[in-house]
Structure formats: C-alpha cells, structure tokens
Amino acid sequence: MSKLLRLLFALFLLSSPALAQVDASSQTEAPQASVDDLVRLLENEKTRNELIERLRTAAPPQNAEQAAQQAEGMADPTIARQIAEYTRTIAEGASNTVGAMVDLVGEVDEVFAGSATRDYSQFLGLLTQIGILAGILIGGYFLLRGIAAWLEHKIYKRVSTAGWVPRAFGMFFGLLLRMGAVIAAWAAGYAVSLYLLGGSHGRMTINHTLLLNAFLAVETCRVVLLVLLQPHSPRLRFIRMSDTTAAYWYFWVARIIGLAGYTFMFFAPVLAATVSPNAAQALRILVMLTTLIIGIVIVLQNKDNVRRAMMHRVSEGHNDVLAKTLAFVGTYWHIIAIIYLVAIFVLWLANPEDALPFVLGATIQSIVSVAIGLLIIAFISRFMRAGIWLPEDVKERLPLLEARLHAFVPRVMQAVRTVVLIGILIAIAQAWGLIDFLGWAASETGQRLTGSVISALIILLVGFVIYLAVSSWVEYRLNPNFGTIPTARERTLLSLFRNAFTVALTVFVVMLALAQIGINIAPLLAGAGVLGLAIGFGAQKFVQDIITGVFIQLENIMNEGDVVEAGGKSGVVEKLTIRSVSIRSLDGTLHLIPFSSVDMVSNSMKGFSYHLAEIGVAYDSDIDTVRLAMNEAFEELMQTDFSASIIEPLDIQGITLFGDSAITVRGRIKTLPGSQWAIGRRYNEAIKTAFERHGIEIPFPQVTYHAAAGAKPAADQPAILGLGASGSETSKEPKEAGAT
DSSP, rough: HHHHHHHHHHHHHSHHHHTOOOOOOOOTOHHHHHHHHHHHHHSSHHHHHHHHHHHHTSSSOOHHHHHHHHHHHOOOHHHHHHHHHHHHHHHHHHHHHHHHHHHHHHHHHHHHTTTTTTTHHHHHHHHHHHHHHHHHHHHHHHHHHHHHHHHHHHHHHTTTTOOOOHHHHHHHHHHHHHHHHHHHHHHHHHHHHHHSSSSTTTTOOOOHHHHHHHHHHHHHHHHHHHHHHHOOOOGGSSSSOHHHHHHHHHHHHHHHHHHHHIIIIIHHHHHHTTHHHHHHHHHHHHHHHHHHHHHHHHHHHHHHHHHHHHHHHHHHHOHHHHHHHHOOOOOHHHHHHHHHHHHHHHHHHHHHHHHHHHHHHHHHHHHHHHHHHHHHHHHEEEEEHHOOOOOHHHHHHOOTTTHHHHHHHHHHHHHHHHHHHHHHHHHHHHTTTTTOOHHHHHSSSHHHHHHHHHHHHHHHHHHHHHHHHHHHHHHHOOOOOOSSOOHHHHHHHHHHHHHHHHHHHHHHHHHHHHHHOOOOOOOHHHHHHHHHHHHHHHHHHHHHHHHHHHHHHHHHHOOOOOOETTTTTEEEEEOOOOOOEEOOOOSSSSEEGGGGOOOOEEEEEESSSEEEEEEOOTTOHHHHHHHHHHHHHHHHHHHHHGGBOOOOOOEEEEEEEEOOEEEEEEEEEEEETTTTHHHHHHOOOOOOOOOOOHHOOOOOOOOOOOTTOOOOOOTOOEEEEOOTSSSOOEEEEOOSOOOO
C-alpha cells in the first residue's frame, strides 16, 4: 500500500502546473525505481484496479459551465436539443479535420526541412523488411492460389452439370481451397517474419503483424466475393446475373475492398507510427474520397439497369405492395445512394471514431435485413407461383382439398409477404436508431401486445387447421369411391354438420382472437343476443324457415339426392340447408324453395318404390292372354340388369277401369327407391313386344260416323273415320249398322 501511495503522489506531482515548467533534463533524472514500481503495480491486477479507483476519485470535478450544460441537457432532453448537440459535434469534428489537414502541410515542410539532420536508416530498414515480407507473402499466395484454382476448376467441371445440391457442395469445397491458399500464405508470412526477419530472438514487429492481418482480412473478403459472384463459372452462380455483370461487380468491389482494407489496416497505422498521425489521416481522407468517387460512378453507371430490375414486377402487371415499393425506390434509388455515400463521407470526416462505425454497422444490418427479407419474399413468391399439388391418391380421396388450399394459401402468403416487408422496414429503422422496436418489444407493454397478437394469429391458424381437417373428413365420408357408400341421410346430415360447424367455429375463433388482443367480448355477446332478438321480431319469415327446416330434418322426410315434390316444384334435391332446399327439375332448372313456403313434401324415394303399369287393351281382348303377355314381359325384364333392383315379383291386380275405348289392366312392380322410372321404361318396351307377339291390340280413341238411311257416301269419303292418338285420320271398313 505504501508503494501505491508513493505512486499516486508522483502522479499528482507530474500533473501539477508547477511541474509542467520543469526542464526536460530534470525529468530524465527521475529514479528508475519508480518506473519499476509502476510496472510491477500495473502488472498486478488487484493493485491496478485499486489505482484506477483512486484515480477516478481523485479526478477534478467539472467546471461550472460543463455542469450547467449537463444539467440543462438532462432537464430538457428534447429532440431539438439532441439534434443541436449532434450537429454541433459534426461541426466541431469537421473543423478539427480541416485544422489537421492544415497542420499536415506545415508538418510535411518540417519533415523535409529537417531531413538532412534525421537518421532514416531505421526507417529504410523497416521498409526493406516490409518489402521482403510483402514479396514473399504475395508470391507464395499467387503460387498457392494457382494450385487452388486448378483444383477448383477440376471440381467445378464435375459438378457444373449436376443439380443444385452438388453445385452447392462444389462451391463450398472451392471456398475451402481458396481460403486454404490464403491461410497457408498468411502462415508462411508469419513464419518468415518470425524466423527470417525477427532475428535470433524470433520476435516480430508490430508492422509485420499489421501487414499479415490486413492481408488475411482483405483476401478473405475477396475469396468470399469470388465464390459468391463466380465471374468465370456461370453454372455455379446462385445469384441471377450475367457473366459481364458478375465480372463488373467483382472487379470494382474487390478493388474497393483492397484499397480501403490495406489503407486502414496497414498503410495508415505504419505512416502514423513512422511519420505522423496527420500524414496517416491525410492518406485516409484521400482513400475515402477516391472510394466515394468510385461509388458515385458505379451508381450512375447502373442507374438504368437497377431501375428496370426494380420495376420488373410492375411491368408484369403486379399491383401489390411489394411491386409499388420496388417501383418507387427504383425511380429514385440513384439519388438516395449518392446522398447516402456523401453522408457517410461527411460523417466520417466529422467523427470517424463514433459516427463511421455506427453508420457502417447500421448499413450492414440494413443490408442483411433486406437480403433476408427479399430471400423470404422470393421464396413466398415462388411458392405462390408453383402452387400446391397434392398426390393423386390424396386428390382421389379428397377432391376438393387442393382447390380449397389454392383458394386460401395464396391469400395467407400475400399477408405474410406484407408482414415481412413491414419487418424489413422496422429492422432498417431499428438499425439506424429511428425507433427502438426491440426495447419496446422487451418492455411490459410490448411483450403484452406482441404476445396477444401472436396468440391471436396462432388461434386463427389452429382454427383454419381444424376447419380443414373437419371439411376433409366430411368430404372423405361423402366420397363414394372410398369406404362405405354414404346413404342419402348421411349426405344430408354431413352437409348440414359441415355448414353448422363452419359457422360455429368461425364465431368461436373470432371471439377468442378478439379476446386475446384485449377486446372485451362480453358486450359483443350481449349485442349479439339483442341483435338476434331484433332479427327474431323483424324477420319472422326467416325464423319460420329455420324452424320448419329443423322439423323437416328431424322427421327425415327428404335428403340430398331424393326425388321430391315441394312448394309446387318437383325434381332432385341437390342441396339442403337449415333454411331452404334446392331442387333441380327435369328440364335442368334449379329451384330454391324456402321451408316456410313448403306445405307438403312428396318423396318418391323413401324405403321402396313401385312402377305402376296401367295398360289399356281393347274390349275384345282375352284377359288371360293379357296376363300371360304381361308375365312374359316381366320375365324378359328379369333377364336384364334391372333384376337386381326388383324386390318382388310382378303383382297383376286385374281390370281396374272400363274406359270409353279400352279396359285398363293394372300391374305393379316393387323396386328399390329411385329405380322405378328406369324399370318402368324398360317394362313398357317389353309389354309392347309381348302384345304384338300375342296380337293384343292397344286401342286408341276413335269416332264412328253413320250414314243416314238411304244416303250413299261419296266415292272418295269413307264410311268410318277413326281418330288416332296423334290426331291423324285413318279409314276403316263400315261395321254393322248402328255400331258405335
């Protein structure tokens, strides 16, 4: 502790104003023991920390002006004051830079004026060692790079015609070969610096380390750039661009990396150590100005190409948010890029230690955010263009699933793409300090709101998955090609269940989602009850439709596919809801009939059916022969495929009617429901054939005219005119007098 106190006392004396006037010769007479004590104290971590704490406590307080400024800034932390402070810092930094450049001119004059008296042997020796190291480093790297390029060409030749996975592996191995050449040359440079240029002690200077590290960083960036752009191997280029464009960007970006990297990592530090800091700063300014000019030239050269590329979506007819954003940015991108480059240069001149790292970091974060966002958007767009194609067996089982996905998924993808675009903007604003989204998201309010939104989205997603699963299950049960064939009752109930479940699920999911984002759903439920009551009073017809529909479904009087007569219309039931029935008539007309207008339902397909054959025969026909012909026609019918739909034998009920010109014989065939019409048509054909075979006449309406007594009909006028069923006249021979 006594040594520490002596050291603090010595530091106090060195910092006092009186000691500042002491001659330099007296300072060299300080005891060597104090220096040794200082070294030992600094090497010990505990004593070093104690020294730092004592120096902090011994630091002089701020003067009144600084304290007032700090208090004023804390009392009024407005945006205007922050902008004023920032602009003042920029102005002061620019002034200091200009002053440094002015001082540089005088310092250069002093350097050349005193060049006769200075000893440059050490400086020349340093240049000689650096030149030797650089020559060995560059020569070895060119040799190793040639070997790596030869091996890389062999690999690329084998994988260039393969798929993207072998090409990706080829790029990876090419990157390893190139990086291996860089690392091997870097390691060889370290060995040369240690064992050839470092003397017998094997110690290398800091200048050698600066050169080697600059070489490693710059050449690594160039290798990565070469592998990404692939100017000489277009098949391995994953970025879509032409060979000329790839070579163009590699040429300029590689030279900018080399110019800036070697200047800031090697030449400027060496110049600052050997000549002066102002000379190093002048070199940095010159290099940055050159880089700025190159950047502006590149922007102006590619103005039209980038504009056409960014307006490509609009030219194809897209009118979404992404297309409009890209078109707007593409119109003014060159102005924005030039302003950005000039701003970086000015900020670097004003405050190179703080402003430039911030700007570069924000720029890198913005580029990474845009790259990731565009990659996601490109994947989404490609997915939307490709669509969703299900396997054939799935489409056979669920024929409507693919159409349902095609209708829903693209809209979801568009919403996701918009969210990604908003996320890119938020990430850019976060990188530049315009907003503190991460801080807000980490706060209690942000966590609550983001958690609520994410929960609501998860609920909506789960609801859609449940809807998709239930709809697919109903669709599978209604598919007659798989499993058991559904009955008409099952089709009706499953369709009604799907509709009711969709409505209930939609209401339930929406209510849960609103509750998750903080909306009180109790007033909504109460309002829904009041609204339902109002609808009940104001829409009595609608309520009557629902109530009648419920009882019709409970009584199971009709189902989908039945042939019914309801509301004065007859046809096939195509769709049943809780409120109405859709009937397709024989001529193809679709009738939508509300249940409130249905007084009676006649179903022709309930349980079983009958074909009622009422056949008229002449009065002089033998009834036994008619019965025989009808049975023969039935036996002929049983020899066809219709026999499977006939439940019972033919039931001949005999004569049922004596008509004006025929007697009616009735027969009845019991069939499966819905088969009576086809069986009846086929049975009528068989009846006609059997009656012709037995000579049984099927009469038609006719009228007999009698001539008056003593009158003779004209030669061209028949005595009897018969009117057939079609209304055509047929002549017959006169019968006995008085016949009718």
